[in-house]
Amino acid sequence: NAGVMQNPRHLVRRRGQEARLRCSPMKGHSHVYWYRQLPEEGLKFMVYLQKENIIDESGMPKERFSAEFPKEGPSILRIQQVVRGDSAAYFCASSPLPPAGGPSETQYFGPGTRLLVL
Amino acid sequence: LAKTTQPISMDSYEGQEVNITCSHNNIATNDYITWYQQFPSQGPRFIIQGYKTKVTNEVASLFIPADRKSSTLSLPRVSLSDTAVYYCLVGDNNNDMRFGAGTRLTVKP
Numbered sequence: 001n002a003g004v005m006q007n008p009r010h011l012v013r014r015r016g017q018e019a020r021l022r023c024s025p026m027k028g029h030s031h032v033y034w035y036r037q038l039p040e041e042g043l044k045f046m047v048y049l050q051k052e053n054i055i056d057e058s059g060m061p062k063e064r065f066s067a068e069f070p071k072e073g074p075s076i077l078r079i080q081q082v083v084r085g086d087s088a089a090y091f092c093a094s095s096p097l098p099p100a101g102g103p104s105e106t107q108y109f110g111p112g113t114r115l116l117v118l
Numbered sequence: 119l120a121k122t123t124q125p126i127s128m129d130s131y132e133g134q135e136v137n138i139t140c141s142h143n144n145i146a147t148n149d150y151i152t153w154y155q156q157f158p159s160q161g162p163r164f165i166i167q168g169y170k171t172k173v174t175n176e177v178a179s180l181f182i183p184a185d186r187k188s189s190t191l192s193l194p195r196v197s198l199s200d201t202a203v204y205y206c207l208v209g210d211n212n213n214d215m216r217f218g219a220g221t222r223l224t225v226k227p
Contacts, residue, residue, distance in 0.1 A: 004161075035217065042205065042219035043162065091161045106152070107215075109161025 002027070004094050004110035005074075012116045013082050021077040021113045025094030032075040033093045033107060034060075034067055043091060049075060082117045089114050122206045127222040136193040138221050140206030143187045148210035151182060151189045156203045156220070165204075166191070193223075201225045 005024040013019050025032050030050055035043040045059040049069040060067065064082075069075040079086055093107035123141040130136045142151070150169050154162040166173055168180040168189070179192040193200055203222050209215030 042203070043156075043217035045216050089159075093161070106164040106167070107154075107162075109163065112159075112161055 004092060004108050006090075006092050006110035006113050008113060009111060010114050010116070012118065014118050015083055016081050019079040019082050019086070019115055019117075021079075021090050021092075021115070023075040023077070023092030023094075023110060025075070025092075026108055029094035029096050029108070031055075031095045031097065032069050033095075034075075034077050035091045035093070037089045037091060037112075039088075046077075079115075082115075084117045087115055087117045122208060122218055124204075124206050124218070124221045126219065127224070129224050129226060130196055131226050132197055133195050136196050136200070136223060136225075138191045138193075138204055138206075138223070139188055140191070141188045142206070142208045145186050145208050146210060149208045150210070151180065151186075152207045152209070152215060153178070153180065153191045154205045154207065154217070156205065158202075162205060162217070196223075196225045198225050198227060 004026055007022050011019055023032060032049045034046040036046055037043050047060045047067045048056040049067060051069055052071050064080045066078045077090060089112045091109055091112045093109045095107045121144060150167055152167040153165045155165050156162040166175055166178050166180045168182050170182050170186060173180045181190045191204060201224050203220040205217050205220040207215040207217060
């Protein structure tokens, strides 16, 4: 069973360009999370999605950022008109649907995409 | 959402036992406590999860007092390869756990 896959692993963009980050969850997982991590800092939650639904996007900037998790295909985090402050590592995690009354399911993380904005 | 507080950093030496304590005073009845480990340039990975008392696996032990307002991750006989950031999270079955800054553990020879 392949783990969470993210691509590209490294992405370089110039200011004003668009960045598209992809995440393929583990097989059978219906929940996807996106996090951003600046150097020497902890992870910061951005958005939580289920198939075709955004459950919580409270951590995502209102402008330029969007996320989707279509019925078919990977989850996409899209950053429009990138700025230097968008340079960071972006991690995706996935988890299965938790059992009713059970604990939060473990989140399985991908290797991350390191975005560098020149 | 229950907020967690943990030390920013800790130093230890090889072979020692390391205990990292996390405070979560507002933990809810349905919340579980989960710890993750993150190595540089990698995504976090699950270490251990518990609800109360003590949980032990091949990697670590998790001690949770009766009031559940704190928890302690115990790493026995650490090695250099245990140098990482350790995150404490609390959440219920709605997948609402949030990562904080974590504790940066440095193991020295």
